[in-house]
Amino acid sequence: MSKSNLFYLFCLFFLSGYITAIAQNDSLPIPKVRWEVYGDTYFAYDANDPPQQSVVHTLTHPAYHNQLSVSLAYLKASIAEESWRATLALATGTYMATNYASEPDWARYVLEANAGVRLAGRWWFDAGVFSSFLGFESPVSADNAVYSRSFIAEATPYYEAGVRLTFLPAERWQIIASFLNGWQRIADNNRDKALSAQIQYYPAQGLTLSYATFYGNEGVNATSLWWVHNPFVYYEKDSWSLLVEGLLATARSSQQKNEAWAVNITGNYYLTEKWSINARIEHFQDENEIFYTTATPNGFVNTSWTLGAAYSPVKQVKCRLECRPFYSKDEIYLKSNTTTSNQSVLISSGISWRF
Template identity: 30%
Template sequence: MKKWIVAACLTASVVLAQGQTVLITDSIEIAKPKLTFSAFADIYYLYDFNQPENHERPGFVYAHSRHNEFALNNAVIGAAYTSDVVRGNLGLHTGTYVQRNYAAETINGSEVLKYIYQANVGVRLAKGLWLDAGILPSHIGYESALSIDNPTLTRSLMADNTPYYETGAKLTWDISDKLTISGLVLNGWQRIVETDQNKALGTQIQYKPTKGVLLNSSTFFGKEGTYRYYHNFYTVLDLIEKVTIIAAFDIGWQQQLDITGKKDGTKTWWNPNLMVRYKPTDKVAIAGRVEYYNDPNNIIIAPTALPDETFVTGFKTFSPSLNLDYFPIESVALRIEGRLYSASNAVFMKDNQTKKTDGIITTSMAFKF
């Protein structure tokens, strides 16, 4: 990737800083610098009705991945520094989510990088224009790595199989209260440790046409073996009191090569997702989700390995879920969720036999401050 592209696209995420303002020049006011600390933990018990003997859920699941075991999904401690001209975040984490999702993040045999949740620094270049660089949250999707921030307990197939995090730089421009645009240069598709000489590009546009409506478009373009283009679209609707609706649709294209290495078209995967959450009181919430994941060529989700060393190819799966949340205090969530997976072919395993369905019940106690 040409160096001038990298230089032109260095970028950053947006954090709003509040506090007493102090005049430092005739034209720029900055907020009084603020240093805050945070912590999060998610302890869960999950029962998978396919009863995997090794306690590991299928390979396309990265969060809440252990069966019939009380486990720590993730625990995070962090610090954030904010002012009107400089900001930064540093966080460390551990848990079953970290062990599974960061398995590839090793450098010279060391696994130290997998325990970094965030590490980024940002500077304000002009009014509404920020440049951040480092290990950043993903710009794709509406779900967080912290379960307590999500409307459903488990993450969607869409979220679990797109980046949770990314490393690079992000330039964000708050054009108005309604419109924010960002551009990114990244090491790759969810990658801290660079594995080749290529860089990836990303964009994000968020538009709020009216109160209670958010439209988001995020893209990724980079070389993941071959060239990959991915587009994530979602809308958040808070138009009805106590009800939140989120609708999303993702689609990706991966370049294909023939046996001689020449271009041979593209393969496509796609995923619609709909979530409705009702929160009748500050202490209770109910959420339902339906989604369908279509990856017929196993671009993202690997084929199912069988005991005889053959594979079941193609992944076309429908997954509804329903969860109930109770918040005894604002910073603590007690949650239970039931979820079903129903595939068009036998991609799930039980007792060394393939089957088309799977079901789980997940409970969680999480806190965040």
């Protein structure tokens, strides 16, 4: 029996078991399921007009050049009870195609699939496929101030698979520790497991201080020990918000030690209830190509700024438009005549909706 059949058989077994329990015990409460439907359609144009379908190779959103595409569309069901919780979200789109390309066929539509129980008081234990807490931005465009993803968001995992232990020691603190299959992997690619953790502190209303880390072997049948640090400060008040985020990574093998770092500053301001403007400036320094492979003398050394606008005619819909130039130290951007350039400009527009 294939893994996909086993997965769906497990879901069916769990559901039938719960229905049977309800039938046998009238006092057992029926959980309230919260349904969510989301879609994000975009059009992006790379000013270099590259001959390949993809936009600048560091991005998975937007992913494709000069074509109307669906970035992410999902159907999510979630349950949140006092002593247990569960989430299942199945998705499709260019985000799934680019980020899940290395996963087996049965896992390529699983955006989230997890369940958890309250151990005691402020302790929770969860297992399954989760959204990653490394990188501030999420796969859901509607939740991000800027439409396209930052270098840090694209370099860090969007999802992770394993088990989590969550502890809320006080009202303003949250601590999460995870035991994972690897760096953005549902199906493990080696025998080693990885560890990640996050500590968040909320010292005042609207202010979040966060530090996340990852430690694990990311080599295939080889030793490439990664240690990644991802701190950020986020402040939101009234009509504006500001994010300052950093990344520091070390990849150590028996032959050498390589490092990469990045910084991202993002701001968002609501002009009216329906209109907002956003801006981002960022730099990524990956000379030894830990995250991005360029095969150029200086690796991936890149600075980018972004300016965008958003319009929400109703709460459930958001329309986006942005301009994003890139400035690389080496000529890594392919042009239509197959020459290369150290600069590129990406124009993106999109409409997202959620019900």
